[in-house]
Amino acid sequence: MARRPWLLTQAGQKLSLLLVFAVSLLAISPAINQVSEDNQRQVSQLDPEDVTYCELSACGAIEKLAGLQVTEDIEVSEASYGTQIRIRLINTGRLTGVREVWAQIRTEEGKLVEAIRARLELSDQGPQHVEFQFSGKPSELANLRVFLGF
Numbered sequence: 001m002a003r004r005p006w007l008l009t010q011a012g013q014k015l016s017l018l019l020v021f022a023v024s025l026l027a028i029s030p031a032i033n034q035v036s037e038d039n040q041r042q043v044s045q046l047d048p049e050d051v052t053y054c055e056l057s058a059c060g061a062i063e064k065l066a067g068l069q070v071t072e073d074i075e076v077s078e079a080s081y082g083t084q085i086r087i088r089l090i091n092t093g094r095l096t097g098v099r100e101v102w103a104q105i106r107t108e109e110g111k112l113v114e115a116i117r118a119r120l121e122l123s124d125q126g127p128q129h130v131e132f133q134f135s136g137k138p139s140e141l142a143n144l145r146v147f148l149g150f
Contacts (some may be wrong), residue, residue, distance in 0.1 A: 043096065055149060062150050074087050077138070
């Protein structure tokens with residue numbers, strides 16, 4: 001009578017099931033750690049002594065706020081007391097919290113027209129925007145340059 005292979009025995013089958021179960025637990029543990037790990041970071045606050053300005057069209061990624069990028073997507077609308085300016089931001093760093101942002105409106109020659117403070121509220125989901133009011137009309141903004149200070 002020939003001997004059966006050990007995997008076909010009852011003990012072999014129990015051992016193979018135990019090994020498969022252990023390997024599956026080891027394979028799923030990195031996924032559990034990744035889901036439970038919190039990748040959100042609190043946004044740093046504006047330092048009034050060290051504000052760096054960039055022109056809206058050239059801002060791109062903000063070095064001081066790693067993971068925050070300024071887009072050229074700007075919405076301008078007339079409000080009851082001037083012009084509402086809304087700029088879209090991309091928050092790839094999953095920054096959260098509230099931070100003050102400064103804005104300057106300048107002429108083509110660089111003369112300051114208006115300085116503005118804005119409040120930026122960041123969350124790790126959904127679209128991110130910074131909004132501020134300009135006292136002039138939307139038509140005036142066409143000949144001016146917008147700078148953001150971080």
